[in-house]
Amino acid sequence: MYMIQPGAAAILSVARRLKGQFIAESLFLRRPAVLRGPCLGPCLEKWTAEYLGQKGGDKEVKIHVSAVPQMDFLHKNFVYKTLTFNEFVKRASEIKHSDFFLCEDESYYLRSLGEDVRKEPADLSKQFPDLAEDFHIPHFFAPDQFFSSVFRISSCGLQLWTHYDVMDNLLAQVTGMKRVVLYSPQDALHLYLSGDKSEVLDIDSPDLQRFPEFVKAKRYECVLEPGDLLFIPALWFHNTLALQFGVGVNVFWRHLPADSYDKKDPYGNKDPVAATRALQALERALHTLDELPADYRDFYGRRMIQRIQKRTYFDNLSSTARQEDSDSTLPSSPFTKPG
Template sequence: MSALPKQIFHRLQDDKEIEITINKFKNVTDYGGQRILDILLICSQRFKEERFESCLQLAQCVLDIVWEMLNTGDWKEVPVIWRKVYTYGAIYKAAAYYAMGKLEQCIHASDYGLLMGAPILDNILNDIISAAAARIHPCKQTTSIDDALANAGDHHRNDDIDPQRQITQLSCPSLDYFRKHYFCTKEPVILTDVIDHWPALGARRWSIQRLKDIAGHRTVPIEIGTRYTDDSWTQKLMPLSKFIDEFITMESNQESGYLAQHQLFEQIPELRTDICVPDYCCIIDDNNDDVDATVLTNAWFGPQGTISPLHHDPYHNLFAQVMGRKYIRLYPEHESENVYPYPTKLLSNTSQVDVEFPNFENYPNFANAEYLECIIEPGQLLYIPPRCWHYVRSLDISFSVSFWW
């Protein structure tokens, strides 16, 4: 067996936090909450007694019960207390696996807690993952995956872009200039020479192999299907290495897989140190009294051909390209009627039109809608204003980072 680091073990011995959860959870005892908490308390006791097999079984029992609550109805409507209790179950499951020397199972259980739960105990799950990962020594491949894929991709060139529709490029403008000419006017622009200092683009340059070495053992959500508007579209949780093997390096796979709009850097801090939030994200709208200073950072990683259908978001967006290239087309907000949004509330921010193969009989006004376009290259930032419609297609294996604020 492998002993947990003392600081982690001692934090799991402290009952104060779990007592706070119990008091909050009393309001939902009609849904079996008391039974769940009784099991959780016994689970905690088994862990203190170092009866790890029993602790593991009880933790799994808690997770199985709470899983049903997490997957009933709209995710946004799930009370956060259920997610916290799920996290407790994941913590004890992961800690038991660690103590039993089952390190990969420990990391897998921890990731489920991070993805489905809520932060507790100073996000102890990240500490458990770090301790487990430090004990795992993955085999390095003698030949780089990236070398084998270097020539793959859609050889779409910048000169294929209509010069009249090309998005303006600007080298590292001042914050004041960017605010005055683009942020306030809601004009898109490509910014160059802004993120060259990122380790992900230099000293610790990201590649397929590097991502696999650092995070291949981590469980992540993957979108399966070409577009999220398709009836066959679904999501699966899987290790990043499996995603790479099945959807990135295996050309014969008929399905499309995409790690899309995921807060990967919150889940895996080792990757977060390779990027930085651009200074432009500190600019705020003086006319908006309800300002949220939070910057939401999302990862987008997938093979050539992944598509984000034409849609808009309510945020300012700096879209950073780290690996590969993407073709992006933008339609201004005032063209909303001409891009034919879905009539349903759920998809009201998404166009019904297939941008590159439009059906003009069904959507005749789309032919007259004005747009801008570009091919974004590694090291470039694209500013996408709020409610600006955008369509994205990967020309290569691609990794992008979006900063919403």
């Protein structure tokens, strides 16, 4: 297993893990990790573009299409289109297109949806039952914790916006190679958030005049190869770049009590119920401060910040403990070593 290391081009150490070791070290420590060699099933050999097109057939799918490979959800620099699955796979696996919506080098992205997109999470076994037979969901959680299995297909070069999810998930890379960049939840204040997404679209060449704090966010990086499995803990920010035409499956599960989550959330990215209430209460408190003069708003706003800092776990750690927590190489683990 790789333990994700910080750095612009991280070199990761490798070891094969048993389920118990993975749970003890990655799930418990809330750290991303790449597992090499898990049993994902015959999908690793079968899921060529031709095979996928044959199995998916004329089933219609809703896809993202963009004239540029760097997709931006906040400003919607893409359009939604509908294609038959076999035509979508054909186009997504091409570099230049004879048939296209926007331009001959447009990029395609599929994120599978539930039957009722407003109510039901994606489930590979329901949307693509023939393909689901080829994919074995890793058993790192109890069956009743399962939330969704999301089928993803990307054109080569496609990059998705930086965001976080509120559930733990495993990203299985079945075909192609994909770069994944991650940021810790502790760096949220440096990522210029709008909801669950970062406003910093270009993480490789960020506009530091607009986003000067972004340089303070520690970058973690890995490259997934076919058969790799990436554990992304809840609240960890991630940004993906398809280095090749690729197919993957995301498996999400509820690691908190079921009633912690918004029951009307089919995507698994709405904040937990208690967090939503807290954020709403904060907005009401800020509106209340508007009744005061500017210098009073500033003073009591700073007092509110101080109260929040005292209540957060990491701000209560000693400086030594914080330093140890920031060291993602985990030197005490016999399964990891500095790259």
